[in-house]
Amino acid sequence: MGGSDFSRDVARAGFDALERLDAATNFSRCYPETANAVLAYHAVGNPAGYGNVSVDRFRRDLDYLTEHFRVVDLPAVLDSDGDERVALTFDDAYDDFAENALPVLREYGVPATLFVPVDFVGAAPEGYAYRFARSPTEYEAFNDPASFADETVRDPGVMSWERLRAVASDPLVTVGTHTRTHPDLARIHDRAVLEREIVGARDELEDRLGVTVDRFCYPFGRYSEEAVDVVRRSHEVAVTSRRGVVFDPERTDEFRLPRVRAHENERRVRWDLSALRWRLTEFVG
Template sequence: MSGAGLPRRLARGGFEALARLDGATQFSRHYPDESNAVLAYHAVGEPAGYGNVSVDRFRRDLDYLTDAFEVVDLPAVLEAGGEKRVALTFDDAYDDFYENALPVLREYRVPATLFVPVAFVGGCPDGYAYRFARSPVDHEAFNDPAAFVDESVRDPGVMSWDRLREVAADPLVTVGTHTRTHLDLARVRDRKTLEDEIVGARDELEDRLGVAVDRFCYPFGRYSEAAVDVVRESHAMAVTSERGVLSDPEAADAYRLPRVRAHEPTHRVRFDLSGLRWRLTELVG
């Protein structure tokens, strides 16, 4: 183990121990917490996979969230004051959102934002399925489908346009843009490509669904300053995959909102929702 890596590993172990202690005692709920938070979900159902939680786990999440916090629509996390606010977001518009998540949202009467990768609606184009199962960090040519040949990566089950129209008509759900082809935007330099992936995808969603679309999610949480500029020109807000909460909601960057990963173990998610967890992170450095 390198000397540089030791403090980080010790810190991770310490936070895991605190998260387990918090799971048993809920001590973080006594912290005067003025931070708001955004939860990032992907799939809801079985079998388990990246970003997946079971339906039973999702229902337990909402039991906890509706008891401990005010569950709000995404823009409301930028407002300070009152009870701590938490917003729910879902990436990739999987079929299991329609089949499994939406009925539970209706049961608890809580809102959510669904981010749609437009080119995948109704089925994944040939050669693009790897984007749901591979990391752009590990592949220099990630935005080139021809660089990937892996028949073991199955097409994702993304909703059809008919299902999306039904979902978009539900007052609890707001549809947002997740680009056209789920590109790693951090590696896109061409302005025209950025506009097609961000603005063009938004326009198609609006045309096909008959709703206004002004929320954006960066695929893999990755972006460049050029991508943020295009999003800022075309949307009202955007979420990343950077971990954290909004310690000062009214001062938060609306185009780089951090999120808490909802598919982590329950004790870790609940501790990550606490402003205390991130205050301790600042102190540890």
């Protein structure tokens, strides 16, 4: 085993021990530095969905979050007045958001952003369902539906336009863009394609829902520099899948916001929400 591998294993073991200790003592809450965070949810209450959490688990999350943080709308994590803030985001606009997540949001009175893959609303376009069941890191030709023509993949279950309109009318929910066809943006450099996927999706959401759409989520958290530029020119804020928190809002790139994966076990999520966890990560490299 090389020295770097050994060092990573030691660091991982150390973080696992600290995570367990924090779960037992909540010692990270004594750390004086604060940080804001964005939580990334997907499915709620659907065992087959990616990143699923149960409804009971989601309610426990909100118990913890409302006790220890100020739960805010997404852009507010880029403001700071001494309080610790957390924003809730939901990727993919699954039906279970309306069925399971929204009632709990209403119960606690906290806001959330829902990112919609426009061409999947109601049903996946023919031959594209694989984009919710396969990872672009495993397929060089991920953006080519012909490469997956022989695969049978179930429809991801994105809500209908009728249901989406009802959800978007709720004052706690803000709709954001999640492209048209959920591609790997890291492999797209053609400006016309990016405009269609990003700006075209935003425009359709605004036209169909009668709302202003100014926030974006990169599918799989992946992007090219060209994609970021198109998002920067068409939206006000964007989230990635890079793990982390927001320490200095004024120096944070609002178009590459990190997030905490909400579907990890509760102990891990609470540790990942702490400023101490990420300062230690910087220290050990």
